[in-house]
Every structure is written in C-alpha cells, then in structure tokens.
C-alpha cells in the first residue's frame with residue numbers, strides 16, 4: 250500500500266449516468282440516434298470535467314467526440330465507443346435494470362459503462378499529462394470512419410487505455426487477434442441438371458472445395474483461424490448452379506500470419522475447369538501483439554489494482570477493438586479496463602457494479618501515475 254486514501258466513486262451518480270446513456274439507444278448504422286447518444290456523452294463529460302467535447306462530424310455515420318483535458322505533448326488517450334450492436338427498440342425487450350450487483354441493458358457492458366467510468370475517474374484525478382478521451386460511433390462495424398482519427402490521436406500518446414469491458418472474470422486484455430474479412434464469389438455455368446448436366450460448371454461444387462481449401466489455411470496452434478460463416482448460391486435443384494459466394498472471417502495473432510493467409514486467399518485457384526473465382530476484402534484490424542510497452546502498462550495497472558484492493562489478471566482475446574489500431578502503430582495499449590461482467594452482444598449482457606467502482610478508482614490512479 251502506498252498510503253493514499255482509496256476514493257470510492259459515487260455509485261448512485263454513476264448508475265444514473267449509465268442509465269441515461271443506455272436509454273439513448275445507439276445502433277451503429279443509425280446516425281440520428283448515435284448523434285443523440287453523443288450529445289449525452291458530451292453532457293456527461295461537461296458535468297464531470299467541465300470540458301466541452303470537440304465534435305468530429307461525419308455525414309454517413311454518427312459524429313465522434315474528442316474531450317481534451319490539459320495541454321501539451323505526449324497525452325494519455327482513453328478510447329471509448331458509444332455505438333452498440335443493438336437495434337432500436339431493444340430496450341422494450343431488455344430494459345435497463347439494476348439488480349443487486351448487476352446492471353443489465355443493451356450496450357451497458359459493451360461499453361457505455363466504460364464511458365461513465367472514464368468521466369468519473371477524470372473528475373477525481375490530477376493527471377501530470379494531458380488526457381484525450383475519444384468516444385467514437387462506429388466501433389461495432391469496423392471503425393472505418395474513426396480509424397484515421399484514432400491513429401492520429403494515438404500517435405503522440407504515451408499510452409492508450411481502452412475502456413472496452415474486461416474479459417469475463419475481470420482480466421484486462423494485453424493481446425487481441427487481428428481480423429480480416431473476405432467475400433469469395435464463384436462463377437460457373439448454368440445447365441439443365443437432367444438434360445445436359447455435362448454442359449454445366451457447378452459453382453456450388455467449386456465453392457465446396459474452396460471451403461475445405463480455406464479451412465486448411467488455418468493454423469489454430471499459431472492462433473490463426475478461418476471461418477466460412479455464410480454461403481449461398483444456386484437458383485433451383487434442377488439447375489447446375491452458375492453462381493455461389495462465401496463470406497469468410499480470418500483471425501490471427503501475428504502480422505506475419507496475416508500476410509501468409511491474405512496472400513493465400515488472394516491466390517486461390519479454381520479446382521474445376523472453367524470455374525472462375527473473385528476475391529474481395531482484406532485486413533480490417535491488425536493484431537494487437539503483447540508488446541514490451543503493453544506489458545509495462547499491465548504491470549503498473551496490476552500494482553495499482555493491488556493498492557485499490559483487488560487482483561487484476563491479464564488475458565488475450567480473439568475479438569478485436571480499436572486498441573488493435575493503436576497497438577499496431579507502436580503505442581503501448583492496455584485494453585479491457587471497463588467493468589467485469591459478461592454477455593457482450595447477447596441478451597445476457599450485464600456488468601458487475603462492485604468491479605465497475607473498483608476499476609473507476611484504478612483508472613483514476615493509472616491516469617495519475619502515467
């Protein structure tokens with residue numbers, strides 16, 4: 250223990266703030282709703298820190314918010330997103346609910362609780378450096394409209410702290426897999442399946458073989474997995490299929506593996522004479538590798554958690570976040586600083602309040618220690 254008093258964040262005020270954010274439903278593709286939620290986020294930071302958010306306007310997506318506290322170089326960057334995977338109206342089915350130590354509600358755990366945590370941690374802190382909070386509106390759909398802003402903001406940073414939820418059980422995330430997405434389109438030739446099947450080239454048969462070839466590119470021991478998650482093709486049972494397509498999700502722990510698999514997918518060759526393949530897609534998120542800088546950050550967080558009074562473990566995950574971008578440009582990045590809980594993207598989504606309060610105090614100390 251370092252003897253500093255452990256501050257207890259205001260549970261009631263944090264829950265009220267979280268309820269306001271959850272009630273502002275914000276599916277990523279709905280600009281009007283995402284913008285209305287951004288208004289609530291901006292209000293929250295104005296109330297807690299006295300600072301007005303800078304709005305990065307977007308035409309096709311919700312606006313992104315930047316809250317800059319203090320001037321100078323080498324800031325600490327806190328990464329949040331206020332969009333959710335939940336369609337409008339989900340609240341009617343899954344209302345905001347506090348039940349003992351649990352809070353439920355669409356987008357509560359992933360990651361509106363993280364936004365509230367950041368605002369309350371900053372309210373009570375005296376950082377030695379400037380702090381920049383980004384709250385973006387398109388993380389759940391790949392961050393195409395926020396990626397440049399995130400990378401530009403992070404480039405000068407001494408550390409990036411990502412307020413995505415902790416892994417179930419409370420571990421912070423020091424490595425995340427990267428993600429690549431592809432669409433494979435197969436073109437064959439239609440023919441009558443009864444009269445002259447020999448004149449056809451079955452796109453479905455071609456695709457079936459490609460699915461197995463794709464699977465063989467995986468290397469689970471190295472952390473590389475390939476999932477063909479969607480296929481469709483053909484028109485009728487009595488027609489040799491002229492078209493088929495597949496949607497493919499690739500995950501990898503190392504940039505070198507990404508290079509290998511992406512190269513191989515772009516190089517796929519047809520197995521049936523006359524069939525044609527078209528591949529589109531590529532890497533969406535580079536992997537967040539467990540760098541020396543990230544290990545140092547994790548060790549600092551673990552020491553500070555001990556002072557607050559809880560044990561902080563670390564883990565890696567196959568899911569991506571905006572931390573993938575900042576880690577890939579070489580900035581020490583620590584992810585999963587939001588609360589413990591579970592059920593992200595599922596009806597069982599919930600967070601645990603005691604962990605949320607502990608982590609708010611941890612985040613406050615982390616911001617002061619960096």
Ligand SMILES: [Zn+2]
Nearest residue numbers: 359360388413
């Ligand atoms: Zn998230």
